[in-house]
Amino acid sequence: MPDAQSPTRKRIVDAATRLFYAEGIGRVSVDAVAEEAGLTKRTLYYHFKSKDDLIAAYLDGRDQPNLKRMAGWFDAAEGGADRKVEAIFTNLARAARHPKWKGCGFLRTAAELASMPGHPAVKAGSRHKTNFEKWLAAELSARGVTAPHMLAREIVLLMDGAFSSMLIHHNPDYIRAAGHAAATLVRARISSTQV
Template sequence: MARSETDTRQRIIAAASKLFYSEGIKSVSVDAVAAAAGVTKRTLYYHFDSKDDLIAAYLGGRDQPNLALFQRWFAESRGGLPARIEAIFKNLARSARHPKWKGCGFLRTSAELANMPGHPAIKIGAAHKKKFESWLRVTFEAEGIAQASRLARQILLLLDGSFAVVLLHRDPSYIETAGEAAASLTSAAMRTRRRAGS
């Protein structure tokens, strides 16, 4: 693909990402995306076969940046493993206080497409969540935690549950509370590890 075509495609994805995240995928038309990207509808359809294809590209574009952000928050925090896990939640709560924050794009999209389980965007969202869970598992395994898979799943559930509750109450402190629970679970898993090794 020529550079100008790549630039156009990226401009369309950027416009779609902004609109889909702020307004939801069902309420945003292809015409609105084309207008925001400064292209014709025909040009948009040259790059994307359908709106579904564009939705998948929107979520695909969020995958690695979101994972990298969580990993950076973890890596840059101080303290032991429980504190570093809690730091992910603390940073997320800080983000949730921004007026433009609308929650998890993957979860919101899956809710809008709940009656379409085979949709490409659902598969991308599921894969994203699995990648985060796998990263947690590997992190816990490196610390010698025996039930690393179980703990990783518990942390993921706390994270995604807090996303949902904050959207209901508009109160980011729920994310901080979930972070405290995640730290407690991690501490308990580490104590079990130490007892098993003693």
């Protein structure tokens, strides 16, 4: 049984991450991942029993780094919860200007696997979105915002809508607009507690 933390496994996941994010999971073969990793296909299959497991590992590997990045943006922002939430969107809009930015890898993968809701990668994407939503609800709750769980879900809907619009328009203004809407929702919840 291969070690889940082995350097070879990490090399394969890193190679898959570069290729899957840049080109999409359907356009990248296992052969291409093995070549990118500088390994044989046999070695790849020693560490992953299928391409599906490799795709799930790719998304699982993006979960914590993405959450940490967004939490960092939130924590670094000055002001109340509204400004902190908006800072996540502002930084996403800035990241979206980079030529290698391809949108949300979790949503893009889920779209490619829309007819396979039980796929391990779809489940990995669902876990990531749920983790973000729970983290955000906890942050909002800690700042005294009313109905933090519903508000976190509304913000996730704005974020995912912005990501979807970016796939069509390639214009970061959609992310900034979603951030403005999210901040407005947060302010409305804060105002309702002060009445």
